[in-house]
Amino acid sequence: MKKIIVIGGGAAGMMAAIAAAENGHTVVLYEKNEKLGKKIYITGKGRCNVTNACDWQTFFDNIISNPKFMFSSFGAWNNQDMMDWLEAKGLRLKTERGNRVFPESDKSSDVIRTLQKELERLGVKIYLNTPVKELLLDGECCTGVVLMNGRRENADAVIVATGGISYPSTGSTGDGYRMAEQAGLKVTETSPALVPFDAVFADGRQVKELQGLSLKNISVSIYQKERLLTSAFGEMLFTHFGVSGPVLLSASSMVTGAIRRGELHMELDFKPALTEAQLDARILREFEVAKNKQLKNVMGSLLPSGVIPPVLRAASVAAEKPIHEITKAERERLVQVLKHFPMRLTGLRGYNEAIITQGGVSVREIAPATMESKKVKGLFFAGEVLDVDALTGGYNLQIAWSTGYAAGKGVE
Known part of the structure; x- marks a missing residue:
């Protein structure tokens, strides 16, 4: 059993924490906002387009940046896996035009509640209003984090799932990019995307x-x-x-x-x-x-x-x-x-109006099956912080679910 810190309580972070806890690890999740899933709450105009019920080829056709990077993680946790998992947890789903999948209730809060219940069931410790300042690094290993209040928290692995820069009011303010650069990883040029x-x-x-x-x-x-x-x-x-x-x-x-x-x-x-x-x-x-x-x-x-x-x-x-x-x-x-x-x-238009961020942590520096940094042992990345993005229709959230799951399971 290892101690794992997850930074960020969005889609990728919650899925990473769940996947890691399922493997028997002790998981601590730090979220800078006052609640989990703040960006999930506004997706799909508040209805949450959780994924797309398309075939394998269509999914990859809709990824704009670095689709090949997603082969391993999507293969391990695909759209059907996510739909089956949510329904098994009691969330009824429906499929609409363009194979967009929504909760039957049309309430994004029900998606967040389903994930939060599973986090609580698995014993994940959740700290809200707790921003992380930086990583703890020891040579080529990540050994924990420093919280904004100065407290040092040690861990066997850290999963960075802080999102991009889009909709900064939801907490996506580029923290993950700074952490990646602190660890010596390349961050590609970013741009607002899916934006007017x-x-x-x-x-x-x-x-x-x-x-x-x-x-x-x-x-x-x-x-x-x-x-x-x-x-x-x-x-x-x-x-x-x-x-x-x-x-x-x-x-x-x-x-x-x-x-x-x-x-x-x-x-x-x-x-x-x-x-x-x-x-x-x-x-x-x-x-x-x-x-x-x-x-x-x-x-x-x-x-x-x-x-x-x-x-x-x-x-x-x-x-x-x-x-x-x-x-x-x-x-x-x-x-x-x-x-x-x-x-x-x-x-x-700017990041305030962008649905996602294009660019991010270079996928050349990340192992695609586990989401672990190739340079720094024990440091993982998942979700929008990575240089992977897709068109509208539930594809970006599926990227978050797949990469989050891979990161959580990737800690051995």
């Missing part, structure tokens, strides 16, 4: 006039100069500062490096189900039955009313122009804009 964009129209106008407008069944393509970086289909939202919504949040994780080097170009396709020729034919039909109406009054059959003014501006066609006066060239410009509406993405 600052954006303007192609002519530089602010997008505030469309604030609150949600668009469904559209596609976006993001370019750096002429090179296509990513494209996606789904739902988006205009905000007072730019653009958000599922397709943009996912896209943000694909372009973090590129947007640091300068603004990007985005094209919005309002009618992705139609080719340009099909869209032109549809517009001609609309025009044929409304020859004497003004263009702005006919566009309502093609677009939500709010987006009509910027579309007509981009196409350089007067909103008040009667349909029978519109030229072929103007109609062709309108088709082009509806299929390739131009916008400029000027930056990413």
Whole structure:
């Protein structure tokens, strides 16, 4: 039996503590907040998308950074294992669109309560409001921690599960990165990810006039100069500062490096189900039955009313122009804009609005089956503190469960 200290009471930390305690170790968990699972509480808009009920290949297809690193830990504790475990502990689950898995109650607090009950059943000692200042290191071994109040706590192993920098109000303030660097480990450059964009129209106008407008069944393509970086289909939202919504949040994780080097170009396709020729034919039909109406009054059959003014501006066609006066060239410009509406993405929003952090403790320095540092014996890392991240849909929480489980079981 060994004494194990877990730093951080989020998803990865709680799972690591449970897995270690199941192996008969004495486990102490230090959490800087006043309660466990503070970030879990707000995930999935308070409903907690605990995992994704997808197959193996789909899971890895949705990991953005270092998917191969996850082979061992996901193989040992996968999404089905997590679902079975939660249900065995009394938490009923349901699967929704996109294979997203939620508690049947739609309450993230029920997920936290299930984990906390198991921690208590296994005898894990939980200390809330207890931040850890630094690691205790003896040569190439980690021998414990120093608490913020100066007290030294010895241990046979330490598991760092402190999260990233996203949503710092939940306690994710980069503590784990500092601890990793203290131990001589490399931390890759970090960036907010799964985060909205600052954006303007192609002519530089602010997008505030469309604030609150949600668009469904559209596609976006993001370019750096002429090179296509990513494209996606789904739902988006205009905000007072730019653009958000599922397709943009996912896209943000694909372009973090590129947007640091300068603004990007985005094209919005309002009618992705139609080719340009099909869209032109549809517009001609609309025009044929409304020859004497003004263009702005006919566009309502093609677009939500709010987006009509910027579309007509981009196409350089007067909103008040009667349909029978519109030229072929103007109609062709309108088709082009509806299929390739131009916008400029000027930056990413900050960590306060980011669902996750991209970057972190370099996985090259971590043993993938156990999560132990290759340089420092007895030092383990799990969850968002690692340089592994995925798209939305429960994948990031599964990374936390899998790596947490691996770290807890990795202490021999």
